Every structure is written in structure tokens, then in C-alpha cells.
Amino acid sequence: MTKVYLIRHAEAEGNLYRRIHGHYDSLVTENGKRQIEALRRRFASIPVDAVYSSDLTRTRTTAEAIYIPRSLTLTTKRELREIHMGSWEDKTWGEVVREDPESMDRFVHHPLQWGVPGSESFLDMQRRMARSVSEIAERHPDQTVAVFSHGTAIRSVLCHFSERRPEEVYSIAHSDNTGVSLLEFHEGKARIVYQNDNSHLDQEISTFARQKWWKNREGEFTDQNLWYRPLDPGGEAELYLEARRDAWELIHGSTSGFSGRAYLEDALSAAREDPGTLLCAMLGDEAAGILQMDLFREGENGVGGIPFYYMKPKFRGAGLGVQLIGQAVSMSRPRGKSILRLRVAPENARAVRFYEKYGFRKTGEEAGLVGTLYVMEKAIGYGEGPNPQKGKA
Incomplete structure (x- = not known):
């Protein structure tokens, strides 16, 4: 049996500044650095054999919590990136809500119908994520692997491995920054042991503790975004x-x-x-x-x-x-x-x-x-x- 810890990156600029960052290469925030230290403590006594992350800075930086203390090699995979947001990249949520409310509504309520110039479809993102995570598990039989990715990408792969329809992706709860999900792979099948656990984060450093948008499906509309x-x-x-x-x-x-x-x-x-x-x-x-x-x-x-x-x-x-x-x-x-x-x-x-x-x-x-x-x-x-x-x- 192979264990795969699927971990969201630490708080990054898009999370803090309320900007849309899919493939945009943002940095981890000051608070994100504290979250990384909390994640390091959480995994201090957990054996890990290999560490993977998307090739973006915010995931590579977060992965330091696990691979550096163990002197492991960090393997980066472009396939583990967040969904590409196309023409929305690095815009503020407030700007998109104002300029393109119909596309925003599709993004929030009907993700399979969403698309803007240059963007990636939800289905394409889900397929590459599921394929990549499965390949990583196959590469490490009977080992424990940490995989660092992004919020929507992780939700999509959890939706896939829980055998829900792609359009049910938003039935999967949001993950806090550095939230941890555990998957077990055995004979080509995956079982979700737990998902989106942020118990290593104190309220003072939890991103979600000071935000409201993630609590309901109207999220991006209800926060105050400039x-x-x-x-x-x-x-x-x-x-x-x-x-x-x-x-x-x-x-x-x-x-x-x-x-x-x-x-x-x-x-x-x-x-x-x-x-x-x-x-x-x-x-x-x-x-x-x-x-x-x-x-x-x-x-x-x-x-x-x-x-x-x-x-x-x-x-x-x-x-x-x-x-x-x-x-x-x-x-x-x-x-x-x-x-x-x-x-x-x-x-x-x-x-x-x-x-x-x-x-x-x-x-x-x-x-x-x-x-x-x-x-x-x-x-x-x-x-x-x-x-x-x-x-x-």
C-alpha cells in the first residue's frame, strides 16, 4: 500500500491580496512562512520517502517543510499546477465580479461550463491531476509520498478519487493553506483516509480563520474585494x-x-x-x-x-x-x-x-x-x- 499526502501550498500572495493566481507564479506570504513551520512540526515524526510539487514557487517553497529536513530530492511536475485562469490571471476578484459577472457565476456554480480566453477547462485540469497523482503512487509502491499542489487542483483530484462526477467538484470542501489530505493506493485503487485537515494551524496563522468567502458557494461575491x-x-x-x-x-x-x-x-x-x-x-x-x-x-x-x-x-x-x-x-x-x-x-x-x-x-x-x-x-x-x-x- 502506498500513502500519498496531498498538501496545499502555504498562504501565498493571491490568497492574501485577493487576486486570481492559477499559473501566475506568486510568492508565499509572511504568514505563509509560519504555516510552513507548523507543517514541518506536524510531519517531524512521519516517515516520508519522496516529495513532489508543482513547479510554481509557492508549492516548491511549502515543500521545504518536508524535503529539506530529510535531505530528500524535490521532484517538480508541471502537471501538479493549479488550473490555468487565462485572461483572469492576476486580476482581482473584485475586478472580475464587476467586469464579467456571468463568467464569475459559472466559475462558482457551474465549473464545467466555465471558460475565459486562454484558460484551461476544469475537466482537462482534473484529468492531468488524477493522472499525475496516480503515476506518482505507482512509482512508489509501499512507500509514503508527499505531493504539494493547489486548492482547486486538489479539490478536483479528491472529487475524482471519491468517484464523484466532475460537476460535483464543489461538493468537496475547500482546503486551508497547508491543509493535508491522505490517500491510500492499493492495487490501482485509491481510498481517501481524510481530507483538508488543518489541525496543525493555530487560529492566529490559519488563512481561513480570517476569511469568509470559503464558507458558502457564494464565496467570491461575499468577500470585500477591491x-x-x-x-x-x-x-x-x-x-x-x-x-x-x-x-x-x-x-x-x-x-x-x-x-x-x-x-x-x-x-x-x-x-x-x-x-x-x-x-x-x-x-x-x-x-x-x-x-x-x-x-x-x-x-x-x-x-x-x-x-x-x-x-x-x-x-x-x-x-x-x-x-x-x-x-x-x-x-x-x-x-x-x-x-x-x-x-x-x-x-x-x-x-x-x-x-x-x-x-x-x-x-x-x-x-x-x-x-x-x-x-x-x-x-x-x-x-x-x-x-x-x-x-x-
Whole structure:
């Protein structure tokens, strides 16, 4: 009998930023790293003979919990990837719900009828996943194997091995990040021992503990997911100035010394260089925040700057602010940026804690218009990481 532990990757950027990542190669988050450590402890006393993962970074990184402590070779298989989301890749769920609600409804309720330009069908994904997992089991008779894959891909293969019809894929529960399922293969047949177990995760690090979408079939519609539109600093000058004024008062306690004209002129200049770098974050039809990027003027090719990062008061503390980091990553990475850089007043302790929570680290100090500013940076490049032994199959 062969045991196959089927494990979902740790929390990655798409999970945190509420973006659609199928084949998009996203990174594990700070919280995801804690989940990986919890997974390592869970498997510390479990014998494992071989480790496989999809070839995407988030699964390979998660697999380190098992193959590195045992000095095993990690074998990567493209066939273990998530479903390819085609033209939806790296869009926000909020954008897709707004722009293509009919396709979104099919994705949530009728997956076999879903398809967008460039996407993979659910049936094709399920077939390659079932074939790949079966081949891995056949390759390791009477051994124990860990296989790292993705949420929808794992649901599809569990649906297959539980002998349900493909259209019943959503009768399989969602898995938390690093959730574990155990399959036993004997004489070509598979038995599901358990599925989607996340008992190794404390509530503080469980992704699902702070999200609601997975609890019902209306999931993607019920969470608060942002979308973005260009902000015109000329036609919407007052919206921009109001945000700048509020941010200044929050930090300094009054609007004394505030120079709206200087900020507006800078925004106009940046928008002329690249109109897509000044965005209004929208929740439904309401403006929720502003993201201003500087992808040219930091003076270093690999650095993407964030001159202004703002959420309106009524939207603060609702878990939405982190989605703007996701948008900044999405804008910067395709342009070859491996670092995000911003400045923050040390008096704004809440903002400093927020940025630190999501991977920004203080790298220096600079003089600001009033007082000193912390320079904070977040790495967004891929890098190899500790992956000394890797094979492909």
C-alpha cells in the first residue's frame, strides 16, 4: 500500500491580496512562512520517502517543510499546477465580479461550463491531476509520498478519487493553506483516509480563520474585494487633495504646513509619465483608497516606489489595506522590480506596524518635509531560496 499526502501550498500572495493566481507564479506570504513551520512540526515524526510539487514557487517553497529536513530530492511536475485562469490571471476578484459577472457565476456554480480566453477547462485540469497523482503512487509502491499542489487542483483530484462526477467538484470542501489530505493506493485503487485537515494551524496563522468567502458557494461575491481605476489628478483634484490632507493630519495632528499644491503637482507629473500609476481603489461603486506608484524616479532599476498609500477612514481596520500592496506588487513585478520602497513617518506607529506585518523592513531614514521619515522596503523578487536538491519529472 502506498500513502500519498496531498498538501496545499502555504498562504501565498493571491490568497492574501485577493487576486486570481492559477499559473501566475506568486510568492508565499509572511504568514505563509509560519504555516510552513507548523507543517514541518506536524510531519517531524512521519516517515516520508519522496516529495513532489508543482513547479510554481509557492508549492516548491511549502515543500521545504518536508524535503529539506530529510535531505530528500524535490521532484517538480508541471502537471501538479493549479488550473490555468487565462485572461483572469492576476486580476482581482473584485475586478472580475464587476467586469464579467456571468463568467464569475459559472466559475462558482457551474465549473464545467466555465471558460475565459486562454484558460484551461476544469475537466482537462482534473484529468492531468488524477493522472499525475496516480503515476506518482505507482512509482512508489509501499512507500509514503508527499505531493504539494493547489486548492482547486486538489479539490478536483479528491472529487475524482471519491468517484464523484466532475460537476460535483464543489461538493468537496475547500482546503486551508497547508491543509493535508491522505490517500491510500492499493492495487490501482485509491481510498481517501481524510481530507483538508488543518489541525496543525493555530487560529492566529490559519488563512481561513480570517476569511469568509470559503464558507458558502457564494464565496467570491461575499468577500470585500477591491478593484482599481485610474485617478485623474486634474479632474479629481479634490479627491486626491482630501486624501493627502487627511493623511497629513493623521500624522501631524493638524493641517499646519500642509502643501496641497506641491503634492498635486507631483501627482500630475507622475501621471503624465505613466497614467496607470495613480489609482483609485474601489469597493463596489465607492472610492475606498488611493495608490500612487513611482516606477521610474527612484533611481534604481529594481525598485518600485510607493509615494502615497491611503485608505479612507471608514475602510481602515477592515483588512482591505493589504490589497493595495497586492496591486503595487502586480504593477511592479512585470516591470522588473524586485523591491517595493516607501517612506513613512515614525510618528505614524499604526502604519509602521502595518507595513512590518506584511513584509516591509526599515532600511534607513530620510529627511521629510516635516521631520524624519523611515525608508521601508519589501522584497518581491523570486530568488532561489534554500533548494539544494531538485529534480523534474
